[in-house]
Amino acid sequence: SVPEIGSPARTKAILSRYHLVAKKSLGQNFLSDLNILRNIVAAGDVSKQDNVIEIGPGIGALTEQIAKQARKVVAFEIDENLLPVLDDTLMDYDNVKIINQDILKANLPEVVKAEFEPDHPLKLVANLPYYITTPILMGVLQSTVSFDAIVVMMQAEVADRLVAEPGTKAYGSLSVVMQYRAHVEVAFPVPRTAFIPQPNVDSAIIRLTPREALPVEPYEDSALFKFVKGCFAHRRKSLWNNLQGIFGKQPEVRERIEKVLNEVGISRQLRPERLTLINFIELTNAFHNDGL
Numbered sequence: 001s002v003p004e005i006g007s008p009a010r011t012k013a014i015l016s017r018y019h020l021v022a023k024k025s026l027g028q029n030f031l032s033d034l035n036i037l038r039n040i041v042a043a044g045d046v047s048k049q050d051n052v053i054e055i056g057p058g059i060g061a062l063t064e065q066i067a068k069q070a071r072k073v074v075a076f077e078i079d080e081n082l083l084p085v086l087d088d089t090l091m092d093y094d095n096v097k098i099i100n101q102d103i104l105k106a107n108l109p110e111v112v113k114a115e116f117e118p119d120h121p122l123k124l125v126a127n128l129p130y131y132i133t134t135p136i137l138m139g140v141l142q143s144t145v146s147f148d149a150i151v152v153m154m155q156a157e158v159a160d161r162l163v164a165e166p167g168t169k170a171y172g173s174l175s176v177v178m179q180y181r182a183h184v185e186v187a188f189p190v191p192r193t194a195f196i197p198q199p200n201v202d203s204a205i206i207r208l209t210p211r212e213a214l215p216v217e218p219y220e221d222s223a224l225f226k227f228v229k230g231c232f233a234h235r236r237k238s239l240w241n242n243l244q245g246i247f248g249k250q251p252e253v254r255e256r257i258e259k260v261l262n263e264v265g266i267s268r269q270l271r272p273e274r275l276t277l278i279n280f281i282e283l284t285n286a287f288h289n290d291g292l
């Protein structure tokens, strides 16, 4: 029988048979290591109860491994040249549906409603196109669709930022926003040698799961995100400096900033990267209550 799509021999055969040249502009690097592909699906604990959304199936290597374990897979692929390839490579799987659409323009709630039977766990499993990792994750995490697990591959440097703790170099607005939305952890690293063609960065698998309730919630999510972005606008500068960038430098504004910092118990000399998620939430609410 034919080897699975993600074996190096089959990947090479598919690429040559269809005269495919990986498009750099679409982040096309095909993962070609069956152990890693299976471990990605295992990291999502995917079972026959689960409906799965995939982003960027490529030639179908990960799609095949998901299809073997899941109830149904719906995969968004922007590159129409890959449609006939996927038709062929995934021919044996009747639980796969490919949608030829830019994931950033997709209406996820509509697709979920149209394609999946309700009352099944919904998971997202994908080897992301790296040039749009952040917009994809922000879109997914802000959508009204709620996922029971998200397992995604991204470049290692971005993965480090997602899981970074306060006080570290990698900690920034992306860490705070993601950690607000979900519990974030690195499942395992993936070397660049696992891909055809090889990218010039290493990768990592990140797992996001719904987080526990926080002791304090922001009065509005978008206000928290805007505030966090503002605080990190100049990460080498103090919180005090960044807050004046957000609210203004007028003497009466500075007085009110100082008052709010005192209320919340945060020193104005701190660098923004010292603040925890809870600090950011408390400050967002306190500045809002003060009317700033």
Ligand code: SAM
Pocket: 026, 027, 028, 029, 030, 031, 032, 055, 056, 057, 058, 059, 060, 061, 062, 063, 076, 077, 078, 079, 101, 102, 103, 104, 127, 128, 129, 130, 132
């Ligand atoms: N899943 C395959 C694998 O693991 O080998 C391919 C992953 S490759 C890193 C990223 C895939 O995302 C490519 O197939 C690319 O064409 C697709 N892609 C790029 N931009 C996209 C977008 N905006 N919406 C949907 N798919 C996209």
